[in-house]
Amino acid sequence: MVSADFGGPIYPTFGRLVRVQTALWRAADAQLRHRHDIALADVTALQVVSETGGMRVQDLAATLHITVGGASKVIDRLVASDLVQRTPHPTDRRSSVVKATAAGRKLLQMTSAAVEDVLTERLEGVLGTEGVARLDNLLLTLEGAIEYSSEGTLP
Amino acid sequence: MVSADFGGPIYPTFGRLVRVQTALWRAADAQLRHRHDIALADVTALQVVSETGGMRVQDLAATLHITVGGASKVIDRLVASDLVQRTPHPTDRRSSVVKATAAGRKLLQMTSAAVEDVLTERLEGVLGTEGVARLDNLLLTLEGAIEYSSEGTLP
DNA sequence: GAAGATTGATTCGTCAATCTTC
């Protein structure tokens, strides 16, 4: 079944998605910079690294949908702040395995609470837990579909 | 009523929102650069300017949730490409009114079709029209709430 | 003095080139 266009233009919905995400990001980012002097982008990377317990640079890039070079630089910043460390890959000397340090995990606990506060207010406070659950279901569906369709777009 | 946390952590949902939006943005942006040699950010600004029929720099900034300086530079690029023009504000000589040119409106028609194609495939094709409608409802609610809560966040 | 806008310096991510290792 090929997608038909019964629902009217979809650009406005996408515009809303972008604006909502931007506004939420900015709110959380401002809160983190203010309270913990760190950017949300860095905390997000730290979060991913921490919860996987160790990953390669390109795995971080794939998870965040950023480039490998960008991921390398994010890690540079986190290493400089002693929040993660590069450890040698056990079988492949081209790779490093990036792991959260104790300081990184500690900072993550505090920053996660700050982010949770902002998001709970602005997402759950507006949509309610039921609305958040509906949103999450839709996003899960999209996320699953996006993973494989992100390849092979351009010739 | 203060927000309570019955739904579990909300950070993962936000992370999904960011990743889905990023992936969709990148797909549409790549398509536009490839077919029309213009960035999605510029098309988005052109879209907003066009559909309002004329607005000030700070109005564009407020709509897109970007800074005034950033909006000024987006307009610089669009002016350089002859897609919008700055016209004198009728009553306030500090301001300009930014309007889409004929070339801008023409380009917008073509690029909108390209964006619609990408989004129809990746949003509607995955969620269906009903799913898109549900997503749009949730985003509308969030957008309405965000407008007024974006002020007065930091001391 | 405040509001609207522009400009220059900085920051962050992408892209292309490069280096090392497979």
Place this chain on the structure above:
DNA sequence: GAAGATTGACGAATCAATCTTC
């Protein structure tokens, strides 16, 4: 030769400073 990662140059947005007009 290909894969993993890093580095420098570039593009785009933020922030602070500045200029003009209210």
